[in-house]
Amino acid sequence: MQYNYDFEIASLLIMTIILLHFVFVRQFPGEKTRVFGWLLFVCEAECLMNILSCVGLANAALVPQRLNEVLAFAFFVLEGASSYLVYRYFMAACAIRGRERTVFAAAGIIPFAAFLVLVAVTPVTGFFYYFSDGSYYQGVGADYGYAYIVIFFLLDLLIVVRQHKYTTLRTKVIVCAYTAVAAAMIGLQYRYREILCTSVSNTVVLIMLYLQIQNPVVFLDTTTGIGNGTAFESQLEDRLRRKGEGYVLTIHLSKFYHIHTILGTENSNELLREIGEYLYDLCGKFHVFHTAGDAFTVFADTKEQCERLKCEIQKRFESDWVVQENRIALDMETVVQHYPMDFKAMAEYYGMREFLLENAGKSGAQVIVEADADMIAQYRRRRKVEIAVARAIREKGFLVYYQPVYSLKERQIVSLEALVRLKDPELGFIPPEEFIPLAERDGNIIHIGEQVLEQCCRFLSKHVLSNGSLGIRTIHVNISMVQCLRQNLTETIRPVLESYHIPPSMLTLEVTERTAIGAPERMLWHMHELGKMGVSFALDDYGSGNANCSYLIHFPFQEIKIDKEIVWASFHDKAARIVLENEIHTIKQLGIPLIIEGIEEREQSEAMEQLGVECIQGYYYGRPLPEQECLRYIRTFQEKAQNDR
Incomplete structure (x- = not known):
């Protein structure tokens, strides 16, 4: 048979150019580079052996049969190796790791090893080819060579499907393009045995890999x-x-x-x-x-x-x-x-x-x-907390505790502050000061805020609206800077209130100083839009940072909550006492209702009452409690307060 190896010569020239560039241009070391180097060498050697073998067979009268046998044997070995190396490259490019890597490696080495064994015994058995009177003939297993290549096509595609989440689009395109071109070349080679074109598919994949993945410029x-x-x-x-x-x-x-x-x-x-x-x-x-x-x-x-x-x-x-x-x-x-x-x-x-x-x-x-060991432990703890937060968001696992706010004037509990809590199956109770900053950093605080608001509205609808004897007129819900940066804050709050038939006047949103100054224009816009609905705003933790009266002037807060740290300091530090008294006097002069946080003893409450404070929040009037416990506590407290009057 007279073979046409024009396609092989063209492929050899292109692969030689790629090989020279690969050798003389700096390559970053790594598994992909090592496998690509071997793949490039084997594909070029395979193409060369195919051409030399065809030339030798065409000149059988001049070329010793032993040399033609060596060339044919070398071609088959290299052909098997090239398909296997393409597969190994895609394994590296698609980030196969761990046990799956072992499985995929075995899936590739088994057909490759079987192919090599069949090639090794072919000179004796004539399985792939045999020579007779100096002429080359295909053996009974010649078609197995095509089946072998198809097996690796399927394995290449399986890698991409299995690793689709971790595989880049360009790698997926290369695998699919290589498979399509190689399948077409095999079909052409099978139909027209005299036309040699199997190296075309190798050339196509080498070009695509070198330009898109292995090109040094990419790195x-x-x-x-x-x-x-x-x-x-x-x-x-x-x-x-x-x-x-x-x-x-x-x-x-x-x-x-x-x-x-x-x-x-x-x-x-x-x-x-x-x-x-x-x-x-x-x-x-x-x-x-x-x-x-x-x-x-x-x-x-x-x-x-x-x-x-x-x-x-x-x-x-x-x-x-x-x-x-x-x-x-x-x-x-x-x-x-x-x-x-x-x-x-x-x-x-x-x-x-x-x-x-x-x-x-x-x-x-x-x-x-x-x-060091401590930092690694801290980091791993934080990762566990992040996972716990994500799980709680997914499973709606956040708890809402309620802490009473006591009116000194009315001598009863008049409102509640909703405080989010997290109890994880693995970590147990996670303090808010640990998980809230992480949630704010990751943006998950938005989902937490939505869950808290819905639980609060459900609580009000089920237990408060129909029970006026509780005396609860408002509920305070904290919102973070991340939530305030959203343009659609009003659109996320309004539907929840409407779905549970909660009057907007029952909702007070607590904003920290950091939130207010972090996005002042957006904050003012939200306060205006939600204020038109009837929602109130309170400035939380006043005095904890760089708080000054400018916030009270520029933002229309309906309540001010003074931070517990300055309150505690005022009981044993004269300077802090003076500062607190002046802050209280200023806020009262502005006509803004005031809530003092952190009151834990009767003497502290009486001291605040002497300063004309309207409302108190702290352990003395109630700790944060789960829903049912809070309801029982309020009923008992209100009944006792009624009897004391």
């Missing part, structure tokens, strides 16, 4: 010329997969955005390039990455190297950087993580890194924070 930061975040993730994943040991140092440039504003983009980029060059010279090739606009990350392979880098980096940042004759003092925080002791996966690395950076940011300039 370079355009500003600094060093590795970027993609390169860092690839390198770290490879290090974790090899189960080695090492250190990751993240250098965060504090307030770099201020410097960028002052210097401008061009000079800021020049500064980043200088830092990148310094770290590159200090740490070496493939160890330095510009992972964010204001962050660099470096690898250290040993503890000694890590200690040296920490000292050198800290010393360098204590000196100025010079850009266009401008001397710039840069503050930085460096966090050090030791793998696999501190983390074993990418998600854990990123979570712990952010936690460490938060701690470093509280410690001043040029600080180095290294993960």
Whole structure:
């Protein structure tokens, strides 16, 4: 048979160009790079063997049969290896990990090993091919070679389907395109045995992989010329997969955005390039990455190297950087993580890194924070709390406790403050001061606020509206800055009130000073819109921060709640007493009702009454209680107060 190998020659030329570029252009090491290198070499060798074999068979009279047998044998071995290596590359690209990696590896090695065994015995059995009188003939198992390739097509697609959540779109497209082109080439080869075109599919996948995934440009930061975040993730994943040991140092440039504003983009980029060059010279090739606009990350392979880098980096940042004759003092925080002791996966690395950076940011300039047992325990506790919050949101597991607000004038409980609580099956009761800041940071406080409001409205509808003897006229619900930043706050509150037939006048939204000053225009807009409905606003924790009378002037609060810390301080500190008395006098002069928090003893209550305070909140008049316990407490308290009159 006379073979047409024009497609193979074209494929060989293209693969040679890719191979030369791959060899002479800097490649970031890693599993994908190693597998791609082998794949590229094997595919080119397979194509070359196919061409040489065809030339040898066409000139059988001149070429010894033994050489043709060697060429045919080499081609089949390489053909089996190329399909297997494509599969192994997709395994690496699709982030197969853990037990699944073992399963998928076995799923690939079994047909590959079987294929190699059949090729090895073919010179004796003639399974794939045999020679007779110097001529080449296909054996009885020739079609198995096509079936073998189809098996790997199916395995490639299975990887993408199984890992679709963790696989990039471009990888999915490459797998599907490769499968389609390869299937077409196999069909053409099967129909027209004399046309050799199997290397076309290999060339297509190599081009797509090199341009989209393996291209070195994809891993370079355009500003600094060093590795970027993609390169860092690839390198770290490879290090974790090899189960080695090492250190990751993240250098965060504090307030770099201020410097960028002052210097401008061009000079800021020049500064980043200088830092990148310094770290590159200090740490070496493939160890330095510009992972964010204001962050660099470096690898250290040993503890000694890590200690040296920490000292050198800290010393360098204590000196100025010079850009266009401008001397710039840069503050930085460096966090050090030791793998696999501190983390074993990418998600854990990123979570712990952010936690460490938060701690470093509280410690001043040029600080180095290294993960230790306590910090790791704190981080893992926080992760558990975050998981507990997410679970409670999903399962509507938040509890609402109610704390009474007592009127000194009316001598009875007149309102309640709704306080959210969380009891997790694993962690037990989680303090609000622990989970609320995390929920605010993640935006989950919005969902918590919605659940709390609905529970409060259900409580009012079921137990308060129809029971005037309780004396409860309003309920106080806290709202966070995250909620206030939403434009549709009114639209989220109104339907809940209407669905439970709650008069808006029964709802008072408590806002902290931080919330008020964090988004003043949006806050005023919400107060106006909700105020038109009849909803009231109270300024909570007044006196806990930088509170001053300007908040009382600019925001139409209907109530002021003075923070318990300043109240407690006033009982044993003369200066605090003077401040508190003046605050109370000012607020009363403005005609705004006042609530004092933190009252725990009778003497404290009497002292506040002498200052003309209207309402009291604190353990002396009732602790936060679950719904039913709160109702029983209020009934007992009100009955006793009625009898005392």
